[in-house]
Amino acid sequence: MKKNLWIAVLITFLIGTKSHAQEALFGAQQITSPxxxxxxxxxxxxxxxxxxxxxxxxxxxxxxxxxxxxxxxxxxxxxxxxxxxxxxxxxxxxxxxxxxxxxxxxxxxxxxxxxxxxxxxxxxxxxxxxxxxxDGQAALYRTNDVPHGTVSKRWYDSPGLGMDRRITIYTPPGYEKSNEKYPVLYLLHGAGGDEEAWISLGRTAQIMDNLIAEGKAKPMIVVMPNGNVIQDGAPGEGSEGFYKPQFMVPKTMDGTYEANFMDIIKFVEANYQVKADKANRAIAGLSMGGFHTLHISRHYQNTFDYMGLFSAAIMPREDATGKVYSNFDETLKTQMDNGYELYWIAIGNTDFLYAANKEFRDKLDAMGMPYEYVESEGGHIWRNWRVYLTQFVPQLFN
CATH class of the missing domain: 2.60.40.10 (Immunoglobulins)
Known part of the structure; x- marks a missing residue:
């Protein structure tokens, strides 16, 4: 009797599955696009x-x-x-x-x-x-037949922000079977982004896999945090559930994120096989993330040897009242005097932030602070930021 019952259940399941598949098939348009x-x-x-x-x-x-x-x-x-x-x-x-x-x-x-x-x-x-x-540049954005790293969505405790927060972390091919310690790139998103932005829009995993496979980049860990301090995770992934993402949320550029950034570094260095010193830490970000990169690296003046400002949102802000923004010139000079390997600035020639970046470079020139500068075509777009990542990463940890 039980055998007959199970057969009946199986037949019902198969019929239902087939009907659903047929429904999806008939609902689809038989058109090729693109x-x-x-x-x-x-x-x-x-x-x-x-x-x-x-x-x-x-x-x-x-x-x-x-x-x-x-x-x-x-x-x-x-x-x-x-x-x-x-x-x-x-x-x-x-x-x-x-x-x-x-x-x-x-x-x-x-x-x-x-x-x-x-x-x-x-x-x-x-x-x-x-x-x-x-192919060419586009090949770096493809999932090619090369060894692949691992992308993890982790939760870390941020005592400074009083919550557990979601973070995306890329580990290079072979990490799980290795006893080796790796350098770390902290990669920051722009306004409206979150811990999903660089891995999705930026194609970070594909870029890293391909650069490492070609011998153009050192194997490294890439940490992609959420820069919106009022969120524990991206919209739809955190405790607030499903809601419409906003371009700017409160407290994103008031100093709170920068002041508590060490919570992220402490989590990474306690939970991953990393080389926990200045020579093996890099930080880079696009737009708002470039703003954060500038101030985090200046505030923690002896923490990073490599900085990348991609179309950085260097502009006066009324809400930029946090302590991390004080003594700007003095702390920037201290960062310079401490020494570093690379201070890299890139921006498109039609970017609305072009003039602000030019003004910042003039300041660095007046200080005698060394940096490398890349100017590309185009504006404030992901196409540029993906290219900047492919140009910046090969210069790290050499």
């Missing part, structure tokens, strides 16, 4: 037979200038799709340079993801599709 051609042009398609207009927007298109609360900034352009007699709209780009690109559609003005492309990223509260074209 389609990457041999000449590196890309065709986008969207089925919308009743729509009046469909456009595609993304960072593969020429940028346009738009007015924002932060001033004039570069924004992705738009291109019109053309509808065929089956209700499928399409657009084919020009040949694209090797890169990871993002895009979305505008259907009668309403933003939509591509239902035929399941590969998505979240940037603050915006969801866009992604695709990769070509």
């Amino acid at each position: 389609e990457i051609h041999d000449d590196s042009s890309v065709t986008f398609r969207f089925f919308a037979p009743t729509a009046e207009s469909v456009q595609v927007t993304g960072d593969f298109l020429p940028t346009v200038k738009v007015e924002t609360p932060r001033g004039m900034m570069d924004a992705p352009g738009k291109a019109d799709l053309v509808k065929d007699d089956k209700g499928v709209w399409s657009f084919t780009s020009s040949s694209l340079s090797p890169e990871l690109y993002n895009y979305s559609f505008l259907v009668d003005g309403l933003r939509s993801i591509d239902p035929n492309n399941p590969f998505l990223i979240r940037d603050v509260a915006s969801i866009t599709n992604i695709f990769i074209v070509g």
